[in-house]
Amino acid sequence: MATQDDSKTRLTVAERAERRVARRGMRLQLRAAARNDDITRAIRERVVIIGGGIAGMEAARQLLMLGYKPVIVEKDDHLGGHVASWHKLFPDMGDAQQIVAKLREEIMDATIYLSTEISVCNRLKDGYNIVLSNGMSILTRAILMSTGFTLFPAAKKEEYGYGVYDRVITNADLEHWFNTGDDARIPAEPKAVGFVHCVGSRDLKAGNSQCSKVCCITAIKQAMEMKERFPDAEVYCFYMDLRLFGKKYEDFYIKAQMESGVHFIRGRVSEVSENMQGQVIIKTEDTLSGKPAKITLDLLVLMAGIVCNKQAVHTASMVQVQTDSDGFLKSKDNILNIIETGSKGVFLAGTATGAKTIPETAAEARAAALAIHNYLVTQS
Numbered sequence: 557m558a559t560q561d562d563s564k565t566r567l568t569v570a571e572r573a574e575r576r577v578a579r580r581g582m583r584l585q586l587r588a589a590a591r592n593d594d595i596t597r598a599i600r601e602r603v604v605i606i607g608g609g610i611a612g613m614e615a616a617r618q619l620l621m622l623g624y625k626p627v628i629v630e631k632d633d634h635l636g637g638h639v640a641s642w643h644k645l646f647p648d649m650g651d652a653q654q655i656v657a658k659l660r661e662e663i664m665d666a667t668i669y670l671s672t673e674i675s676v677c678n679r680l681k682d683g684y685n686i687v688l689s690n691g692m693s694i695l696t697r698a699i700l701m702s703t704g705f706t707l708f709p710a711a712k713k714e715e716y717g718y719g720v721y722d723r724v725i726t727n728a729d730l731e732h733w734f735n736t737g738d739d740a741r742i743p744a745e746p747k748a749v750g751f752v753h754c755v756g757s758r759d760l761k762a763g764n765s766q767c768s769k770v771c772c773i774t775a776i777k778q779a780m781e782m783k784e785r786f787p788d789a790e791v792y793c794f795y796m797d798l799r800l801f802g803k804k805y806e807d808f809y810i811k812a813q814m815e816s817g818v819h820f821i822r823g824r825v826s827e828v829s830e831n832m833q834g835q836v837i838i839k840t841e842d843t844l845s846g847k848p849a850k851i852t853l854d855l856l857v858l859m860a861g862i863v864c865n866k867q868a869v870h871t872a873s874m875v876q877v878q879t880d881s882d883g884f885l886k887s888k889d890n891i892l893n894i895i896e897t898g899s900k901g902v903f904l905a906g907t908a909t910g911a912k913t914i915p916e917t918a919a920e921a922r923a924a925a926l927a928i929h930n931y932l933v934t935q936s
């Protein structure tokens with residue numbers, strides 16, 4: 557039989573449970589408030605982004621959305637990096653200029669210093685004091701290195717005659733011509749055009765044993781664009797392997813053969829020379845048929861690879877970021893922490909750490925922006 561004392565006990569248990577819930581709720585609210593306070597403090601804080609290519613611009617866009625004040629320091633007189641010089645982009649043949657312009661528009665609220673570099677970077681207890689070449693000085697707790705890549709200097713592969721024969725150009729030269737129509741080396745009506753894959757990539761002698769990842773698909777894209785402009789021309793791709801790893805890349809390859817009629821010849825170009833008419837003669841071996849081939853071309857395009865940006869290596873050394881064995885900037889590790897470094901408050905994004913496509917670069921930039929936000933909030 558329940559006594560008055562028992563009912564008191566039951567009530568007390570219920571009250572206790574209620575109070576426990578209330579206390580837990582209060583604790584959660586206090587924690588959330590503290591977190592919000594951290595976030596509020598972090599908001600409007602400056603984050604310095606070195607390099608205003610796709611990686612730097614996309615990271616700036618994300619940081620603006622998170623409430624920070626990104627400051628882009630770009631050594632050239634324009635944003636967009638290499639993509640600002642490209643024409644149509646694989647895999648969807650989107651307009652490179654439009655993509656850069658759209659990103660540019662979305663980062664109007666960022667501070668952007670063009671034709672500017674880092675002169676000095678002093679490590680402070682809780683961040684960095686960065687002095688720019690324009691005399692400005694910025695205090696920041698987080699730095700993003702998005703300094704990108706450089707194109708392998710094709711003249712270093714002397715056997716291909718870049719800079720010696722008029723009709724030998726690079727993939728970047730061809731993009732420039734697609735955009736401007738301005739290159740006296742490109743004949744008005746070429747009848748035969750060749751693309752040499754792996755120029756300065758997968759080549760120990762050239763000092764770069766890595767695959768540049770994007771040049772097989774770029775060669776196919778450019779070969780198709782040439783066929784569109786010059787339907788009667790014979791277009792050849794000379795390759796060792798075709799590395800077509802990305803979304804829709806195989807479709808491109810099939811289309812290039814079946815619809816555009818591009819010829820794919822598996823074999824290394826061993827010799828390039830010039831005839832009296834200024835045409836380029838290449839010697840190769842078709843390793844699939846086992847036969848040597850000698851082809852006269854009106855234009856030879858060298859697919860120069862993606863190599864590390866030496867100037868970036870210098871800037872990186874100012875913030876204690878090292879280089880990896882492939883020459884690119886060194887991540888904390890290459891599996892889960894590619895955007896982090898061994899240097900406190902310094903992050904990486906894009907081709908600064910190796911060859912990448914634009915979607916991969918943009919994804920990494922977004923990840924870096926989030927990592928910077930988490931870092932700043934937890935350090936507050």
Ligand SMILES: Cc1cc2nc3c(=O)[nH]c(=O)nc-3n(C[C@H](O)[C@H](O)[C@H](O)COP(=O)(O)OP(=O)(O)OC[C@H]3O[C@@H](n4cnc5c(N)ncnc54)[C@H](O)[C@@H]3O)c2cc1C
Nearest residue numbers: 607609610611631637638645646703704705906907913914
């Ligand atoms: C010929 C060719 C065609 C391509 N076509 C495609 C395509 O169709 N689709 C695709 O997905 N990908 C393509 N790519 C790959 C694409 O170019 C890269 O993914 C993209 O450029 C990477 O952007 P990023 O910002 O990492 O580097 P970058 O474009 O190299 O930009 C880096 C920026 O940092 C600046 N910078 C460097 N050092 C410093 C410094 N010390 N201080 C200040 N600023 C600095 C540079 O001036 C530059 O503006 C192509 C690549 C090549 C070679």
Ligand code: SF4
Nearest residue numbers: 754757767768771772
């Ligand atoms: S992507 Fe193709 S052309 Fe470029 S380095 Fe790799 S295999 Fe060679």
